[in-house]
Amino acid sequence: MSLVLPSELVVDRFLPTVRAMLAIRLADRGMTQQEIAANLGVTQAAVSKYVSGDGGGDDRFRDDPETVATVERIADGLSTGEMDGYDALAELLSLVHSLEDRGPICELHEEAMPELRGLGCDLCVRGLDSDVRAERDVLADVRTAARTLASTPAMAEIVPNVGTNVGMALPDARDETDVAAVPGRIYAMSGRIEIPANPEFGASQHVATAVLAARDVDPDVRAAINVATDEALLEAARSIGIDPLEFDADYEDRREHLENRFRDRGRVPRVAYHRGAFGIEPTTYVFGPAASDAAELIVELLDGPAAKR
Known part of the structure; x- marks a missing residue:
């Protein structure tokens, strides 16, 4: 793991770019x-390089509308005397804080630390509190589950x-905003699983509706994966002591009906399914305490002798 602090990126990438923009x-x-x-706290030789376009920097900041607007505002203020060093510093600190919240600094940080990708990281903005850790853990578990499915060859056969x-x-x-999932869903293409x-x-x-219905009944069941209803998969579940629950496909309030x-x-089943209806594809939900648990159960069912097609 490469441990990189956001402040390093501010010093190495952001400041040289903004100083060059301001100098020009x-x-x-x-x-x-x-x-x-x-005004900038640099040497005249450095200013000469900035003005000549030889000051380096990062185009992501040069092209960022918020950075451009802030630089223009500071340049106007310093040149007219309406802004002093304190005011300029306040503007830059506010800009840095904003760019760390899903902005170019956040983007650079994810490039420098790939471990942050896909975690919805806002550590710089909110700090390491319990809510942030919970969100990070959920996103990481969903990502692990998706990768588990993608590495299972037989999974392509039950993707609806x-x-x-x-x-x-x-x-x-x-509600649905508190449930993490894969945008655009997971598809099977040419026998391979694609995670978009x-x-x-x-x-x-x-899938969030099914998750919330399960959680309403049992708070320990917080995850679900939908697959195509498949007789071999249902039989594999029965062979290991799971009694799949059948429910109606044609219903108005899915969450209430499932609940x-x-x-x-009397409990949330590990497997629940319907056989479809007009315009509704037969669907099976596999539940678990975490997304990775549900994915592991699917792998077990696909690999079991009763699932042979």
Whole structure:
């Protein structure tokens, strides 16, 4: 693992770019290189390089509208005397804070530390509190589950036409925005599983509804994966002591209907399915405490002797 602090990226990539941008704009406003150097806290030789376009930097900041607007505002303020060093610093600190929240600094940080990708990281903005850790853990588990499915050859045979998704809820989930899933769903193409994007919260209403219904009955069941209803898979579940629950496909309020069926059973089943209806593809849900648990159960069912097709 390469441990990189966001502050390193601010010093190495952001500051040189902004100083170069400011130097050019202050020069355009009639400041001498000596005056510019005094305002930016650099040498006159450095200003000369900036103005000549030889100051380096990163185009992601040069092309960022918020950075451009802030630089223009600071350049106007310093050149007219309406802004002093304190004001300029306040503007830059506010900009850095904003760019760390899904902005170019955040993007650079994910490149420097690939471990952050797909985690919805906002550590710089919110700090390491329990909510952030819970969100990170859920996103990471959904990503692990999706990769588990992708590495299982037989999985392609039970991906429905509408696609498969992996959903997992936060411990205190209330609605679909508290359930992480894969945007665009997971598809089978030429016998391979394709995962189009990293998981996000609120990315799936379909599987989130099943997850929330399960959690309403049993808070320990926070995840579900949808697959095509397959007789061999259902038989494999029965062979290891799981009694799949059948429910109606044609219903108006899916969450309420599933919750009622679970309460009738007295618990949330590991496997629940329907056989489809007009315009509705037969679907099976595999539940688990976490997304990775549900994925592991699917792998077990696909690999078991009763699942041979």
